[in-house]
Amino acid sequence: MYRAITTIVALLFIFTGLATHAEPIGYFTPDDVTYDPAIPTPEAFLRHELGAQPVRPDRMVDYLRTVAGLSDRISIETIGYSHEGRPIEFLVVTNPENQSRLEDIRTRHVALSNPDSGTQPNDSMPVVTWLNYGVHGAESSGMDAVIPVVYHLAAAKGDAIENTLSQSVILITAIFNPDGHSRRINHVLKFMSDVPVTDPAHAAHDLWIDARTNHYWFDLNRQWLLQTQPEAQAWLSKWHQWKPNVTVDYHEMGSNSTYYFHPGVPNRKNPLIPDRSRQLLKDMAHFHAKTLDRDGTLYFTEEGFDNYYIGKGSTYPHINGSVGILFEAGAARGGAIETPNGVRHYAANIRKHFRTSLSSIEGARSLAPQLLDNQYSFFQEAKEQGQKDDIRGWVFTSPDKARLAHFLDLLERHQVQAYALARDVTVDDHSFQAGDAYLVPVAQAQYHMIKGLFDRVRSFKEAIFYDVSGWTLPLAYDLDYAALNKKAWRADLSGDEAQAHMAWPRAEAPDRASYGYVFSWEDYYAPKALNRLLAAGVHVRGAMEPFSVLTSKGERHFSRGALFVPLAGQDDVDADSLYEHVTSVTQIEGIPVHAVTSGLTPTQGADLGGRSSFQSLNTPHVVLVFDDGLSKYEAGEAWHLLDKRMQIPVTLRAKSDLMGLDWSRYSHMVLPGGRAALNSRSTKRLEQWIKEEGGTLIALRQGAAWAQQALLNSGGNAKGKDKAQAPKTSQRTDYADYDVEEAKDVIGGAIFASDLDITHPLGFGYQDRLIPSHRNTTLVLATPQNPYATIARYLETSPILSGYASDKRLAEIAGSPMMVAERLGRGTVILFADDPNFRATFLGTNKLFLNGLFWSKAFRAPRSIGDEEENALAH
Missing domain, CATH: 3.40.630.10 (Zn peptidases)
Structure with a gap:
């Protein structure tokens, strides 16, 4: 019976022409095993043999x-x-x-x-x-x-x-x-x-x-x-x-x-x-x-x-x-x-x-x-090693409760036990407050996982990596964290066991406002909330300076980037609908929203109706370029962030088909790394769209290197390799050492530190100037002549935090730009030497990318001799 079935199936595929080198189940199974006929063979069930x-x-x-x-x-x-x-x-x-x-x-x-x-x-x-x-x-x-x-x-x-x-x-x-x-x-x-x-x-x-x-x-x-x-x-x-x-x-x-x-x-x-x-x-x-x-x-x-x-x-x-x-x-x-x-x-x-x-x-x-x-x-x-380790635990916190909750969820998935910090503790002049911070003791079953998650590794036997060399995840989440040694450790530091779902940010509905509503830009999901408001036709203004405001609960202080939703000027949204919209910010994103009682602020020069201190924000319309040699991983990471996490619609368009676009529909274009160079027609159209139509280009890694050269006329070391020829007396190396020698000057997927200008609109939402980012290329962006254009710059000394990079590469990268933003005519070009959305894990740099969607027109080019016309366009 079995042979009859397989023969029929084989004949079927000969006549239908679908078989390549298909085989009956007997080809796969051992010769000395018999099988229960009550269990259908794959070819009998699937109606084709395996391998077809x-x-x-x-x-x-x-x-x-x-x-x-x-x-x-x-x-x-x-x-x-x-x-x-x-x-x-x-x-x-x-x-x-x-x-x-x-x-x-x-x-x-x-x-x-x-x-x-x-x-x-x-x-x-x-x-x-x-x-x-x-x-x-x-x-x-x-x-x-x-x-x-x-x-x-x-x-x-x-x-x-x-x-x-x-x-x-x-x-x-x-x-x-x-x-x-x-x-x-x-x-x-x-x-x-x-x-x-x-x-x-x-x-x-x-x-x-x-x-x-x-x-x-x-x-x-x-x-x-x-x-x-x-x-x-x-x-x-x-x-x-x-x-x-x-x-x-x-x-x-x-x-x-x-x-x-x-x-x-x-x-x-x-x-x-x-x-x-x-x-x-x-x-x-x-x-x-x-x-x-x-x-x-x-x-x-x-x-x-x-x-x-x-x-x-x-x-x-x-x-x-x-x-x-x-x-x-x-x-x-x-x-x-x-x-x-x-x-x-x-x-x-x-x-x-x-x-x-x-x-x-x-x-x-x-x-x-x-x-x-x-x-x-x-x-x-593991337990014994944890008890003997010089580091007894790790403490971490963040003003952004969403990133904290995401990190706690990650720890739970790896069965790492975390606890609420029960007492204040100070490490290297940084204070961690009970009620706002968490603790992970190392003396637990998942000791090895804790080491893998928290340690900064900078020493390697070989510089050859199948994948990344550094993945210190508190850095990826941009958390404030510190190791607690024997001297700092106390048994009474551990409070109740942390639960991610309990740590998720929650906020009460705001009071009804007589003047407007305000909420912070520092929360991870603030861009999601902002986009939802803008898409609903709500008029929103963003703060260009820190300010204080009078609310129904008293005076409140806000940092740059805070969002003000006025009652005035909402042509398409009545007061009741506006209240429902801003209440959704508290219910969905857990972001506190405050009811404003007066447009006159206690802060000098920052009234809510100010001409320069606040700026109207617009809904981004994003086209994401993919395919034709561009990194699918980077494109997917940006797509996931915008679509899945932030609920921002994204138009996906192949690089080879850009000329067929109705460019007027879009405010932003994202160009990932890889073979990012556009052809001459697309480059010319892109430049026109930026300069004359006010578009914003956000380019990553190799895309940034290409855009800097093609659009901003800057140099830079796009390949990260020395152009000088080797001297004639260079040292010979045996080919047997090829892999090890060639790997010495790579960057093995490491985490680098940059100084971030948190006063720049593209740096809004951050309180700390040090920002970790993931880097796995050797390209180096040129430093712009514009003194305001380097939004983030790798540290001059010790720029690497975790992972491998050779001394040669560190010297090339130190002090160079990680993020550049230049106004170009009416538009903007934003460049990232790194991937701010790497594997959907670098939540700490996501905000930099998202700032490029909402704040790309919130800054001006410097006024200098000979460029008055261009600056007039830029304003």
Whole structure:
């Protein structure tokens, strides 16, 4: 019966012309295993063999749910949804007896991670193995491999599978990134041919970033730490509910490579990872090698990939008492592709991932005593290390309660315990006040995670990084924070345990005003509130100077950027509707709104109707340029910030299609980094739009370097490389040292400090002049002649806060502009050397980017000899 079904399916695809190098289930499964016919094979259910095409997410979910419904070995639940509403499924696979007492197994297993529980590992405990499928949507075999794995676990018969399931709990997530995978399959089907085309130039083999990422073009494999996307939030919550012993992560790499599995490069291990973890990786590797050797598969280990950045799927487990294993298959992309190692077939990649899934399960079962002991010992040692650490805790605060709440939410997701600060404490002349600050003691189970989140790392064995080298997250959130050493630490500093939802800013509805309403620009979500008011037709004025105002609750002081909503001049909004609008600011954003009783302020020269002290603000109409060599990541980060967080509509437009725009519709254009140069026609039109029509360009990284040269006629070191030729007597270097030597002068994704002009409208909303930002390029912007144009400048001395940068690069960057803003005719050009929206995590610099939307016309160019006409236009 089985052979008849597979023959019919194969014939069907011969006649329909959809098959490339598809295979029946027997191609994937071991030869010595028999299967329960009650469980449908993938080809019988999907109506095509694996490898014919990537499996659509909805069909994959249907298959997983169907098999789970037929098998007493599998339970399944939907743990979350993608941005586009696609489900993420979570399967628990073990024998029926274990299924009946699953919660008891989970509770006892997780207790091993609690150093105070008294629970120790024993032979009756099943090992817990977690299999990740599909974090990168473009890497289809890493998703589709889940299908034969689930089929095998549900249908395989015999003593071997029974022993495995009695001694294991196998956790499976599918699909990590359904939105990206959906884009991938649509692309493959769009270019599918009757005759398989193996030419790498064929369009079906293209599409990488679009499908690799989620809806907002985020790399979800960088989200284990940062936790800004719903897919990652769903799976990390479930991961910590189980705390698996082994975490397996399936990917694809360049087609010309063979097959890779951990351990990674020996010298590129994060120092927070115990040596024991690497030894377990090597022990597990023998199981994979044995399987791949049997199949004659080419593979490699300890080359190219590392375990340094703790925020990716194969490294995060190592600082959480687990072992993370990365698998990478040379991609077949469109189904079959020519490579130096022969034609690469999609079905063959599925088979490799399927076979190493089984070797991972078997390796974990065989090494269960060592893995369970690793979990137990890791957290016991963590508590002891925390008690001995010179730093006993970290204290942090911010005047912006929204950023504080976001950070507390991040700590909760990583199971780091934070507490309200019970007593005032002063560290290095900075006072942290009880009731406004929080405390994280290091002597807790998540000691390693705390070190990873808070420490500023500046010492590295090698300067080669697969990803960023610095990710000190209090800096990313621009929090005031400090380490508490033994001398500063007191047991009575810890108050009640902090809860993010309780810390979220709340505000009472304002009194009804007789003159108007005012609220601060310093809150993270103030731009969201402002845009909503402007879009509703509410007239809003922004303060150019600090001021005091008389309110129904007495005199209040406000900083630059504060927003005044007058009752007068609201032509389209009556007083009752206006009150409802400003009340929504308190209800939705939690920002206090104050009822103003008089336009005459106690502050000299800053009355609410002032000509210069206040400026009317306008609704931004934003076009975001993407594609054609621009960084999809940066475009997605800006899109996510504006659309998802701030609810500001964004028009997405390809760089190659700018001439088709109705430019008059837009007030702002965002140009990300990457290959940012526009063609001559688009450049000319852009310059006209800025100068004559008053448009504002916000350009990031390479986009900023191009704009500075093309529009502002400034020099600068756009590539960050010395132009001088090497002397003839330069020192020779062996090519064997190429990687290490070439990496010395990179910037490995580090955090830099700049001095911010908080008196400039584009610096409004900040109280502290020091602003951290994320930098991963070597480009350097030229210092403008305009003395007011450098909004933020890297510190002259010690500009790096965390991460790696060579002394050469530090010397180039020190004192150079991080943010530049120049008026150009009627418009404005705003340049960022860094990405202020990096991975939706640098909440501290988001406000700089958003200021460019609302305050880009709030400043003037300097008046100098010969430019009176241009300045007249600018005003």
